[in-house]
Amino acid sequence: MAIDRNLLKKLKAQPLAETKGVRDLVHSIHRAPVLREWVTLESGALAPIPVKRGNSWHLLTLLAVSTELENGDAALNPPWGAIEWVVSVGAIAQILDLRWHQPTATLRSQGIIPINPADPCVTLDSPEGTKRENALFHLLDKFFASTETVPLSYLASHYSGLLPPAIYSYYHLLIPECKEWLNPDVSAVTLPSDSPQHLGEEEKDAETSHSPESKIPPANETEYATSLLPPDLTESLDIWLPQIKSLAETLSVPEVATQLEDLDHRRHLPGFRLAFVGEFSRGKSNLINRLLDQPILPIGSLPTTATLISIQPGTEDKMEVFHPQQSSQIRPLQTSSWDDLLATDSTGTNQDIVAQVQLTLNHSWLQTLDAELIDTPGAGDLSERRATVVFDLLSACDAAILVVSATLPLSLTEIAFLEQEVIGRHISRILVVVSKLDTIPKAERSEVFEEVKLRLSKVSTAIPVLPLHSVNAEISDSGTLNAVRKQIETMVAKGERRLWRSQQVASQLIEYLNSLISVGESAISATQMSVFQKEEELQKVQAEIQTAQLYWDEIQLELEQRRLRRYQELEQRIFNSKAELLEIFTYELKKAPNPKTWWEQDLPYRFRREFLSLSRKSENFLVRGISEDLAWLLEQVANRFSQQIQTKISSSALELELPQDLDDISLNDVQQYRLFTRVGSSAAMIGSYLLGGPIGIIASTGVWLLGEKIINKTIQEQRNLLEQKLHSCVEKVISQYCRAVSERLTKLYKELTQDIQREQKIWQQAKLAIVEQKSFTQDTSRLQEMISQAVILKTEIVKKQN
Numbered sequence: 001m002a003i004d005r006n007l008l009k010k011l012k013a014q015p016l017a018e019t020k021g022v023r024d025l026v027h028s029i030h031r032a033p034v035l036r037e038w039v040t041l042e043s044g045a046l047a048p049i050p051v052k053r054g055n056s057w058h059l060l061t062l063l064a065v066s067t068e069l070e071n072g073d074a075a076l077n078p079p080w081g082a083i084e085w086v087v088s089v090g091a092i093a094q095i096l097d098l099r100w101h102q103p104t105a106t107l108r109s110q111g112i113i114p115i116n117p118a119d120p121c122v123t124l125d126s127p128e129g130t131k132r133e134n135a136l137f138h139l140l141d142k143f144f145a146s147t148e149t150v151p152l153s154y155l156a157s158h159y160s161g162l163l164p165p166a167i168y169s170y171y172h173l174l175i176p177e178c179k180e181w182l183n184p185d186v187s188a189v190t191l192p193s194d195s196p197q198h199l200g201e202e203e204k205d206a207e208t209s210h211s212p213e214s215k216i217p218p219a220n221e222t223e224y225a226t227s228l229l230p231p232d233l234t235e236s237l238d239i240w241l242p243q244i245k246s247l248a249e250t251l252s253v254p255e256v257a258t259q260l261e262d263l264d265h266r267r268h269l270p271g272f273r274l275a276f277v278g279e280f281s282r283g284k285s286n287l288i289n290r291l292l293d294q295p296i297l298p299i300g301s302l303p304t305t306a307t308l309i310s311i312q313p314g315t316e317d318k319m320e321v322f323h324p325q326q327s328s329q330i331r332p333l334q335t336s337s338w339d340d341l342l343a344t345d346s347t348g349t350n351q352d353i354v355a356q357v358q359l360t361l362n363h364s365w366l367q368t369l370d371a372e373l374i375d376t377p378g379a380g381d382l383s384e385r386r387a388t389v390v391f392d393l394l395s396a397c398d399a400a401i402l403v404v405s406a407t408l409p410l411s412l413t414e415i416a417f418l419e420q421e422v423i424g425r426h427i428s429r430i431l432v433v434v435s436k437l438d439t440i441p442k443a444e445r446s447e448v449f450e451e452v453k454l455r456l457s458k459v460s461t462a463i464p465v466l467p468l469h470s471v472n473a474e475i476s477d478s479g480t481l482n483a484v485r486k487q488i489e490t491m492v493a494k495g496e497r498r499l500w501r502s503q504q505v506a507s508q509l510i511e512y513l514n515s516l517i518s519v520g521e522s523a524i525s526a527t528q529m530s531v532f533q534k535e536e537e538l539q540k541v542q543a544e545i546q547t548a549q550l551y552w553d554e555i556q557l558e559l560e561q562r563r564l565r566r567y568q569e570l571e572q573r574i575f576n577s578k579a580e581l582l583e584i585f586t587y588e589l590k591k592a593p594n595p596k597t598w599w600e601q602d603l604p605y606r607f608r609r610e611f612l613s614l615s616r617k618s619e620n621f622l623v624r625g626i627s628e629d630l631a632w633l634l635e636q637v638a639n640r641f642s643q644q645i646q647t648k649i650s651s652s653a654l655e656l657e658l659p660q661d662l663d664d665i666s667l668n669d670v671q672q673y674r675l676f677t678r679v680g681s682s683a684a685m686i687g688s689y690l691l692g693g694p695i696g697i698i699a700s701t702g703v704w705l706l707g708e709k710i711i712n713k714t715i716q717e718q719r720n721l722l723e724q725k726l727h728s729c730v731e732k733v734i735s736q737y738c739r740a741v742s743e744r745l746t747k748l749y750k751e752l753t754q755d756i757q758r759e760q761k762i763w764q765q766a767k768l769a770i771v772e773q774k775s776f777t778q779d780t781s782r783l784q785e786m787i788s789q790a791v792i793l794k795t796e797i798v799k800k801q802n
Helices: 005-013 022-026 102-108 126-145 152-159 165-174 176-180 202-208 221-227 234-250 254-267 284-292 335-341 364-369 384-394 412-425 442-457 477-493 497-527 531-576 578-591 595-640 651-655 670-679 683-700 708-712 715-772 780-801
Strands: 043-045 049-053 056-068 074-076 081-086 091-097 273-277 308-313 318-322 329-331 356-361 372-375 399-405 429-435 465-467
Touching: 022 056, 022 126, 049 126, 049 152, 049 176, 056 165, 102 165, 126 152, 165 176, 176 595, 234 254, 234 497, 234 780, 254 497, 273 284, 273 384, 273 412, 273 477, 284 364, 284 372, 284 399, 284 429, 284 477, 308 364, 318 335, 364 477, 384 412, 384 683, 399 412, 399 477, 412 429, 412 595, 412 683, 429 442, 429 477, 442 465, 465 477, 497 531, 497 670, 497 780, 531 578, 531 595, 531 715, 578 595, 578 715, 595 670, 595 683, 595 715, 670 683, 670 715, 683 715
Parallel strands: 273 372, 273 399, 308 356, 399 429, 429 465
Antiparallel strands: 043 056, 049 056, 056 074, 056 081, 081 091, 308 372, 318 329, 318 356
């Protein structure tokens, strides 16, 4: 059949129909006139990645040709091309031939890529692949159509069900910023079984829009997570705790009663941690004083606190100072008590203070707020040790207020601190307060305030900005202060710490009720025993306790081995980045105009940034492993001991949705629900505590100080000398970081084990006490009534948990 070339020319000259979405763009690679003569018919487009270029969203996809492995399995030849579109107009932004692209040459030399997706649990047969691809296209359409800011991390679970692990490296190289969220370790999203294979028709769109996996979450990530959280049981605990304590006292089980008192005390600790952060002398202490309406913290031209100050509600005003490796000191809450805790003394000389202060205040707003306020040392001051304290603290906070000065409005270092040390640690509740507006003319205040808002909008449009002083005649100074208070109250009201702690306490109450039920049953049996039978039962219980200790030794040994394996896997991941870090830093050192300044000032910051990125990539893997180990621990306890310790979770709990704090947290994962319940926190908080906290130690490794002799060397001699030291420097930083992570991981595993072992021992001791009694004065009907009460309470708690 002859080819009508004139017809082909006419078709080629015709413009494409207006694109309707991502699916149309990706499928246009063989139809678009610009691409038809370049893209071979054998080539296919891989899952495209969104990227922000200026104010526009672009979409980049790789081109690859399918092939087969020797065993017949499907595979891909190395990607040979890439196409980038401007989404809003459907125009092609760039075409890239990777065959002549030097940066990807090493990747292409690695050869054929198995088509298996990053998540090993997903098998991409043709129907499944089509379904997953269309679900991604549908989600991207919603993403680009949204007028609000949506975290890219919500897309990651769709890619892990489509992209092979090796493909991620190509996208990371072509779009460096996607490293922050495009992670191959993320678990693939679970699509509904009736998910349509083809989208685009209006009825299909309507059907799919009801699928939770296809929805774009609200722009406010906190609100989205809150909508998925289990219920807050704080008010119910006020009822349950006295009832269970009364049962324990009636059954003569003082161990349980004591534990319940301790639980009651711990649950009344502040339910929210709010950190006030910012650079040196920005007005953090002044803001806190104004919020509390009293001069609690020292302020002025010289007085700048060099310590970490925790302010908690209480029944009396008290100041307690903690110095490393020293006993605490109680001081009067007066000005002179701060003299040795300031960054500079009365002569203006710097003081390198590393201490912590806890203030307890009988303050009505603070008590109503139910929050702990933390005043931090300046993040950019001369003492790296004090900066380290701030970085470590932020890993365990629920929210942060960044205080910036109107005289130096939102500098580049403050923006970097906000991005890397606050947002980068999963702190989603952030407020920026502009201080010292009262030091500039009223006519200029509004302009300065708007400039801060403009600069912040380039980081995030979701972070509110409030002035500490009036910027116009419409609102007074007291009105602006009240606005800050209201914003803080809103942040606290949406906090999760109190919620998770209430879940933790409720789960522990269930364990104690299990113990009391067993004690009651043992007591009923004891009333019917003869002296000989009691003696026999006593020996049996004592033997059980001895056997239990042997079991615990075995369980703890295995759990320790599991912890070591988790850490070793994590350590290997960290050390695998060593060569990349050396390459990056060596290049930067060669380009640095002043090697000494780069080493002392830029390198510590760059280390923190790289390790923060590395830690976020590792959080998913580590939290998942910990939850698996906890599930194993609970199973061992249930199988080896006659008293089942693990929480009874009804079948309805299997449908419980959890906050998607990390990219790969499955919303139906009961193991992780148990982990969060045990530690009274969320996945993000756990990951940030284990991995984000130790990032602070990088600032104080001691490797940044150089001898004076380097100043007298030429620039090139300085580079050569520092390049030699760089290898050992990277080794030291990695080792110290890994050591800190190991210590925290050990502490977490120890807490989980002790929590369960304590419950088991309470049951054993209570049962032993019942058998040892020569007579039991309670009649069996009364005992049976108390057992029934315990069962009813337990059922109520389990029901409300779910």
